[in-house]
Amino acid sequence: MKRLLAVCGLVAISGCSTTMSDEARYLSVIRDGGVIATMNCELLGNATGNSTIWGGPAGLDIAMADLKNNAAKYPNATSILITYSKMNPISQIDGKVYDCSNYKPAKIEVVKSAKAETNKDIASQFEKAKKCQSKGGVWINNSCVISIE
Known part of the structure; x- marks a missing residue:
């Protein structure tokens, strides 16, 4: 059983x-x-x-x-x-x-470092990020990063 x-x-x-x-x-x-x-x-x-x-x-x-x-x-x-x-x-x-079979790592370079900013308006940061993305970049740590191949 x-x-x-x-x-x-x-x-x-x-x-x-x-x-x-x-x-x-x-x-x-x-x-x-x-x-x-x-x-x-x-x-x-x-x-x-x-x-x-x-x-x-x-x-x-x-x-x-x-x-x-x-x-x-x-x-x-x-x-x-x-x-x-x-x-x-x-x-x-x-x-x-x-x-992702054709994936190639891309070199990236910080195009413009942002100055140390305190209590900056969030809307201003958002607009900068949108402008960065419109130029093909990524907004990281208050900087626009654009891929360079």
Whole structure:
């Protein structure tokens, strides 16, 4: 009887996992502020992973495997940027799928260092950042950084 219960338990647990395809195993996952890592990558589309009936950490593992399988369906997919995740009542993870195979690190140079400013108006900083972005730069630490190749 104990063996029968053990076999039934193993069958039930294994039926809830998601097997990843070979292509899915090699996808890199980017989280928490990794948007910069995808700057020179080509956006291929979006993908979602679900765990159907499971929540919590186990459900997240199942949802991640499902997400990778769905992302791997895009030709040339190399990376997934996580955009949303939840654990309860079921687990779900959403992401953007990228092709970063042609990624080349870019040299960056600080074009103009900002002077030390205290109590500066936030609206003024925001306008500077927007102007920097319109010229292809990134506003970091009160400075406009522009890629030079």
